[in-house]
Amino acid sequence: MSKRELSYEYCDQLVRDFEDVVEQPMIRKSSVYYTGVDLGTACVVLAVLDENHKPVAGAYRYADVVRDGMVVDYIGAVKVVRELKQQIEEKLNTELIYGAAAIPPGTDTLDAGAVKNVVQAAGFELTNVLDEPTAANKVLKIQNGAVVDIGGGTTGISILKNGEVVYIADEATGGTHFSLVVSGAYNMSFQEAELYKREAKNHKELLPVLKPVVEKIASIINQHIKNHNVEEIVLVGGTCCLTGIEDIITKKTGIYTHKPQNPMFVTPLGIALSCTQEGID
Template identity: 80%
Template structure:
């Protein structure tokens, strides 16, 4: 059995476990809870792990407080994270103290302060801030290749060699562009298009419509990996839920492209796996 298959079995199992506790939280006797806060362009996700880093609870809410990877509604973002935190605390009958967060690659000088303040403003002690694809690799455990996190507003790329990050990049193309194309093609409002694309039964019909945007994302990936020896691409992020996206990217890049069963929750889980009890300033 290949190492890649083993990684995906572990990843898929972790995501499945998380999906279960989103619906049915586990009240644990754990000594500490670790929370991952993923402030996405389309969705805010909180994932909670126990002292053994096993999923025990989770919650998410579709929102419009982040745009192209940047916090644009600071107060709204705090309110959503605070609401989700309170919701999970009531279900677990405990206080959630420690949290980690993530940002698009290369944006730490621009927006990490805002993300930190949102998490702390919601009542968490912040223990870590890392870039999104690197967080995703906490779940994937990829040694070599490119982890590509296609979110609502941005596409983040992390290249790994021998388990070490050697390159990170971010580009403002993602699921928002899918929605804009759907809105124009189907004469829908943007919000209607957002809802329409989330339904998997629409994906077969939408794939030809969205192919130009997917090919643009593939071109972005090509541009960033051209100077590196990349033999595998691993897709994560909510936008990658589009059925068939991996096949278009593989054809355009000429590189084997893979994605887990539910790429939406990989990064939030990786963020939680990066949480500790050591508070940062």
């Protein structure tokens, strides 16, 4: 089995394990718990790992507290994170102390402070803040390629060489644009379109409708990778759940594009893997 196949196998198994503990938490004694807090445009996800960095619990909630990668409802964001934290604590019968977070690449001067404040106000001791695609690569373990995190509002790109990030970028195109297209094409409200696109049974029908937006994302990727030797592209983020998105991007970029099992959970798991026991200011 190649290193590429091994990394995919590790990622997919970790996601499967996390999906299992979201449904049925793993109640076992651990000296410490590490929590990844992913404040997404459409969904807030908390992923909890034990001392051996194995998933033990998780929770998520669709919420409109972040737009285009920026916190727009601070009070609402704190409330959601605090409630998800308490929900998991009750199930595990323990207190979650340490938390880490992530932000879209290149937005550290704009919004890192808000994200930090949300996590701390929700009751965590914040131990790390990193950019989303870099967090995702903690799970993906890409050596030479690009991690593309397509969220609700933005597409974040991290290019890696020998496992190190050498370039990051963030562009304002994502799942929100999918919803706007669906809303117009089907004469639905934006909220109805959001719900409609999440249903996997609708994806085959929606793919031709959304193809122009996917091709725009592919052109954004091409723009940022053109001066780099990218061997593979890996898609993460909730918007990548669209069935067939990876095939369109492979065709438009000419580079093999892989999508892990349930790409919505890759980044929060990577954030949790980046969590430590040392607080930051």
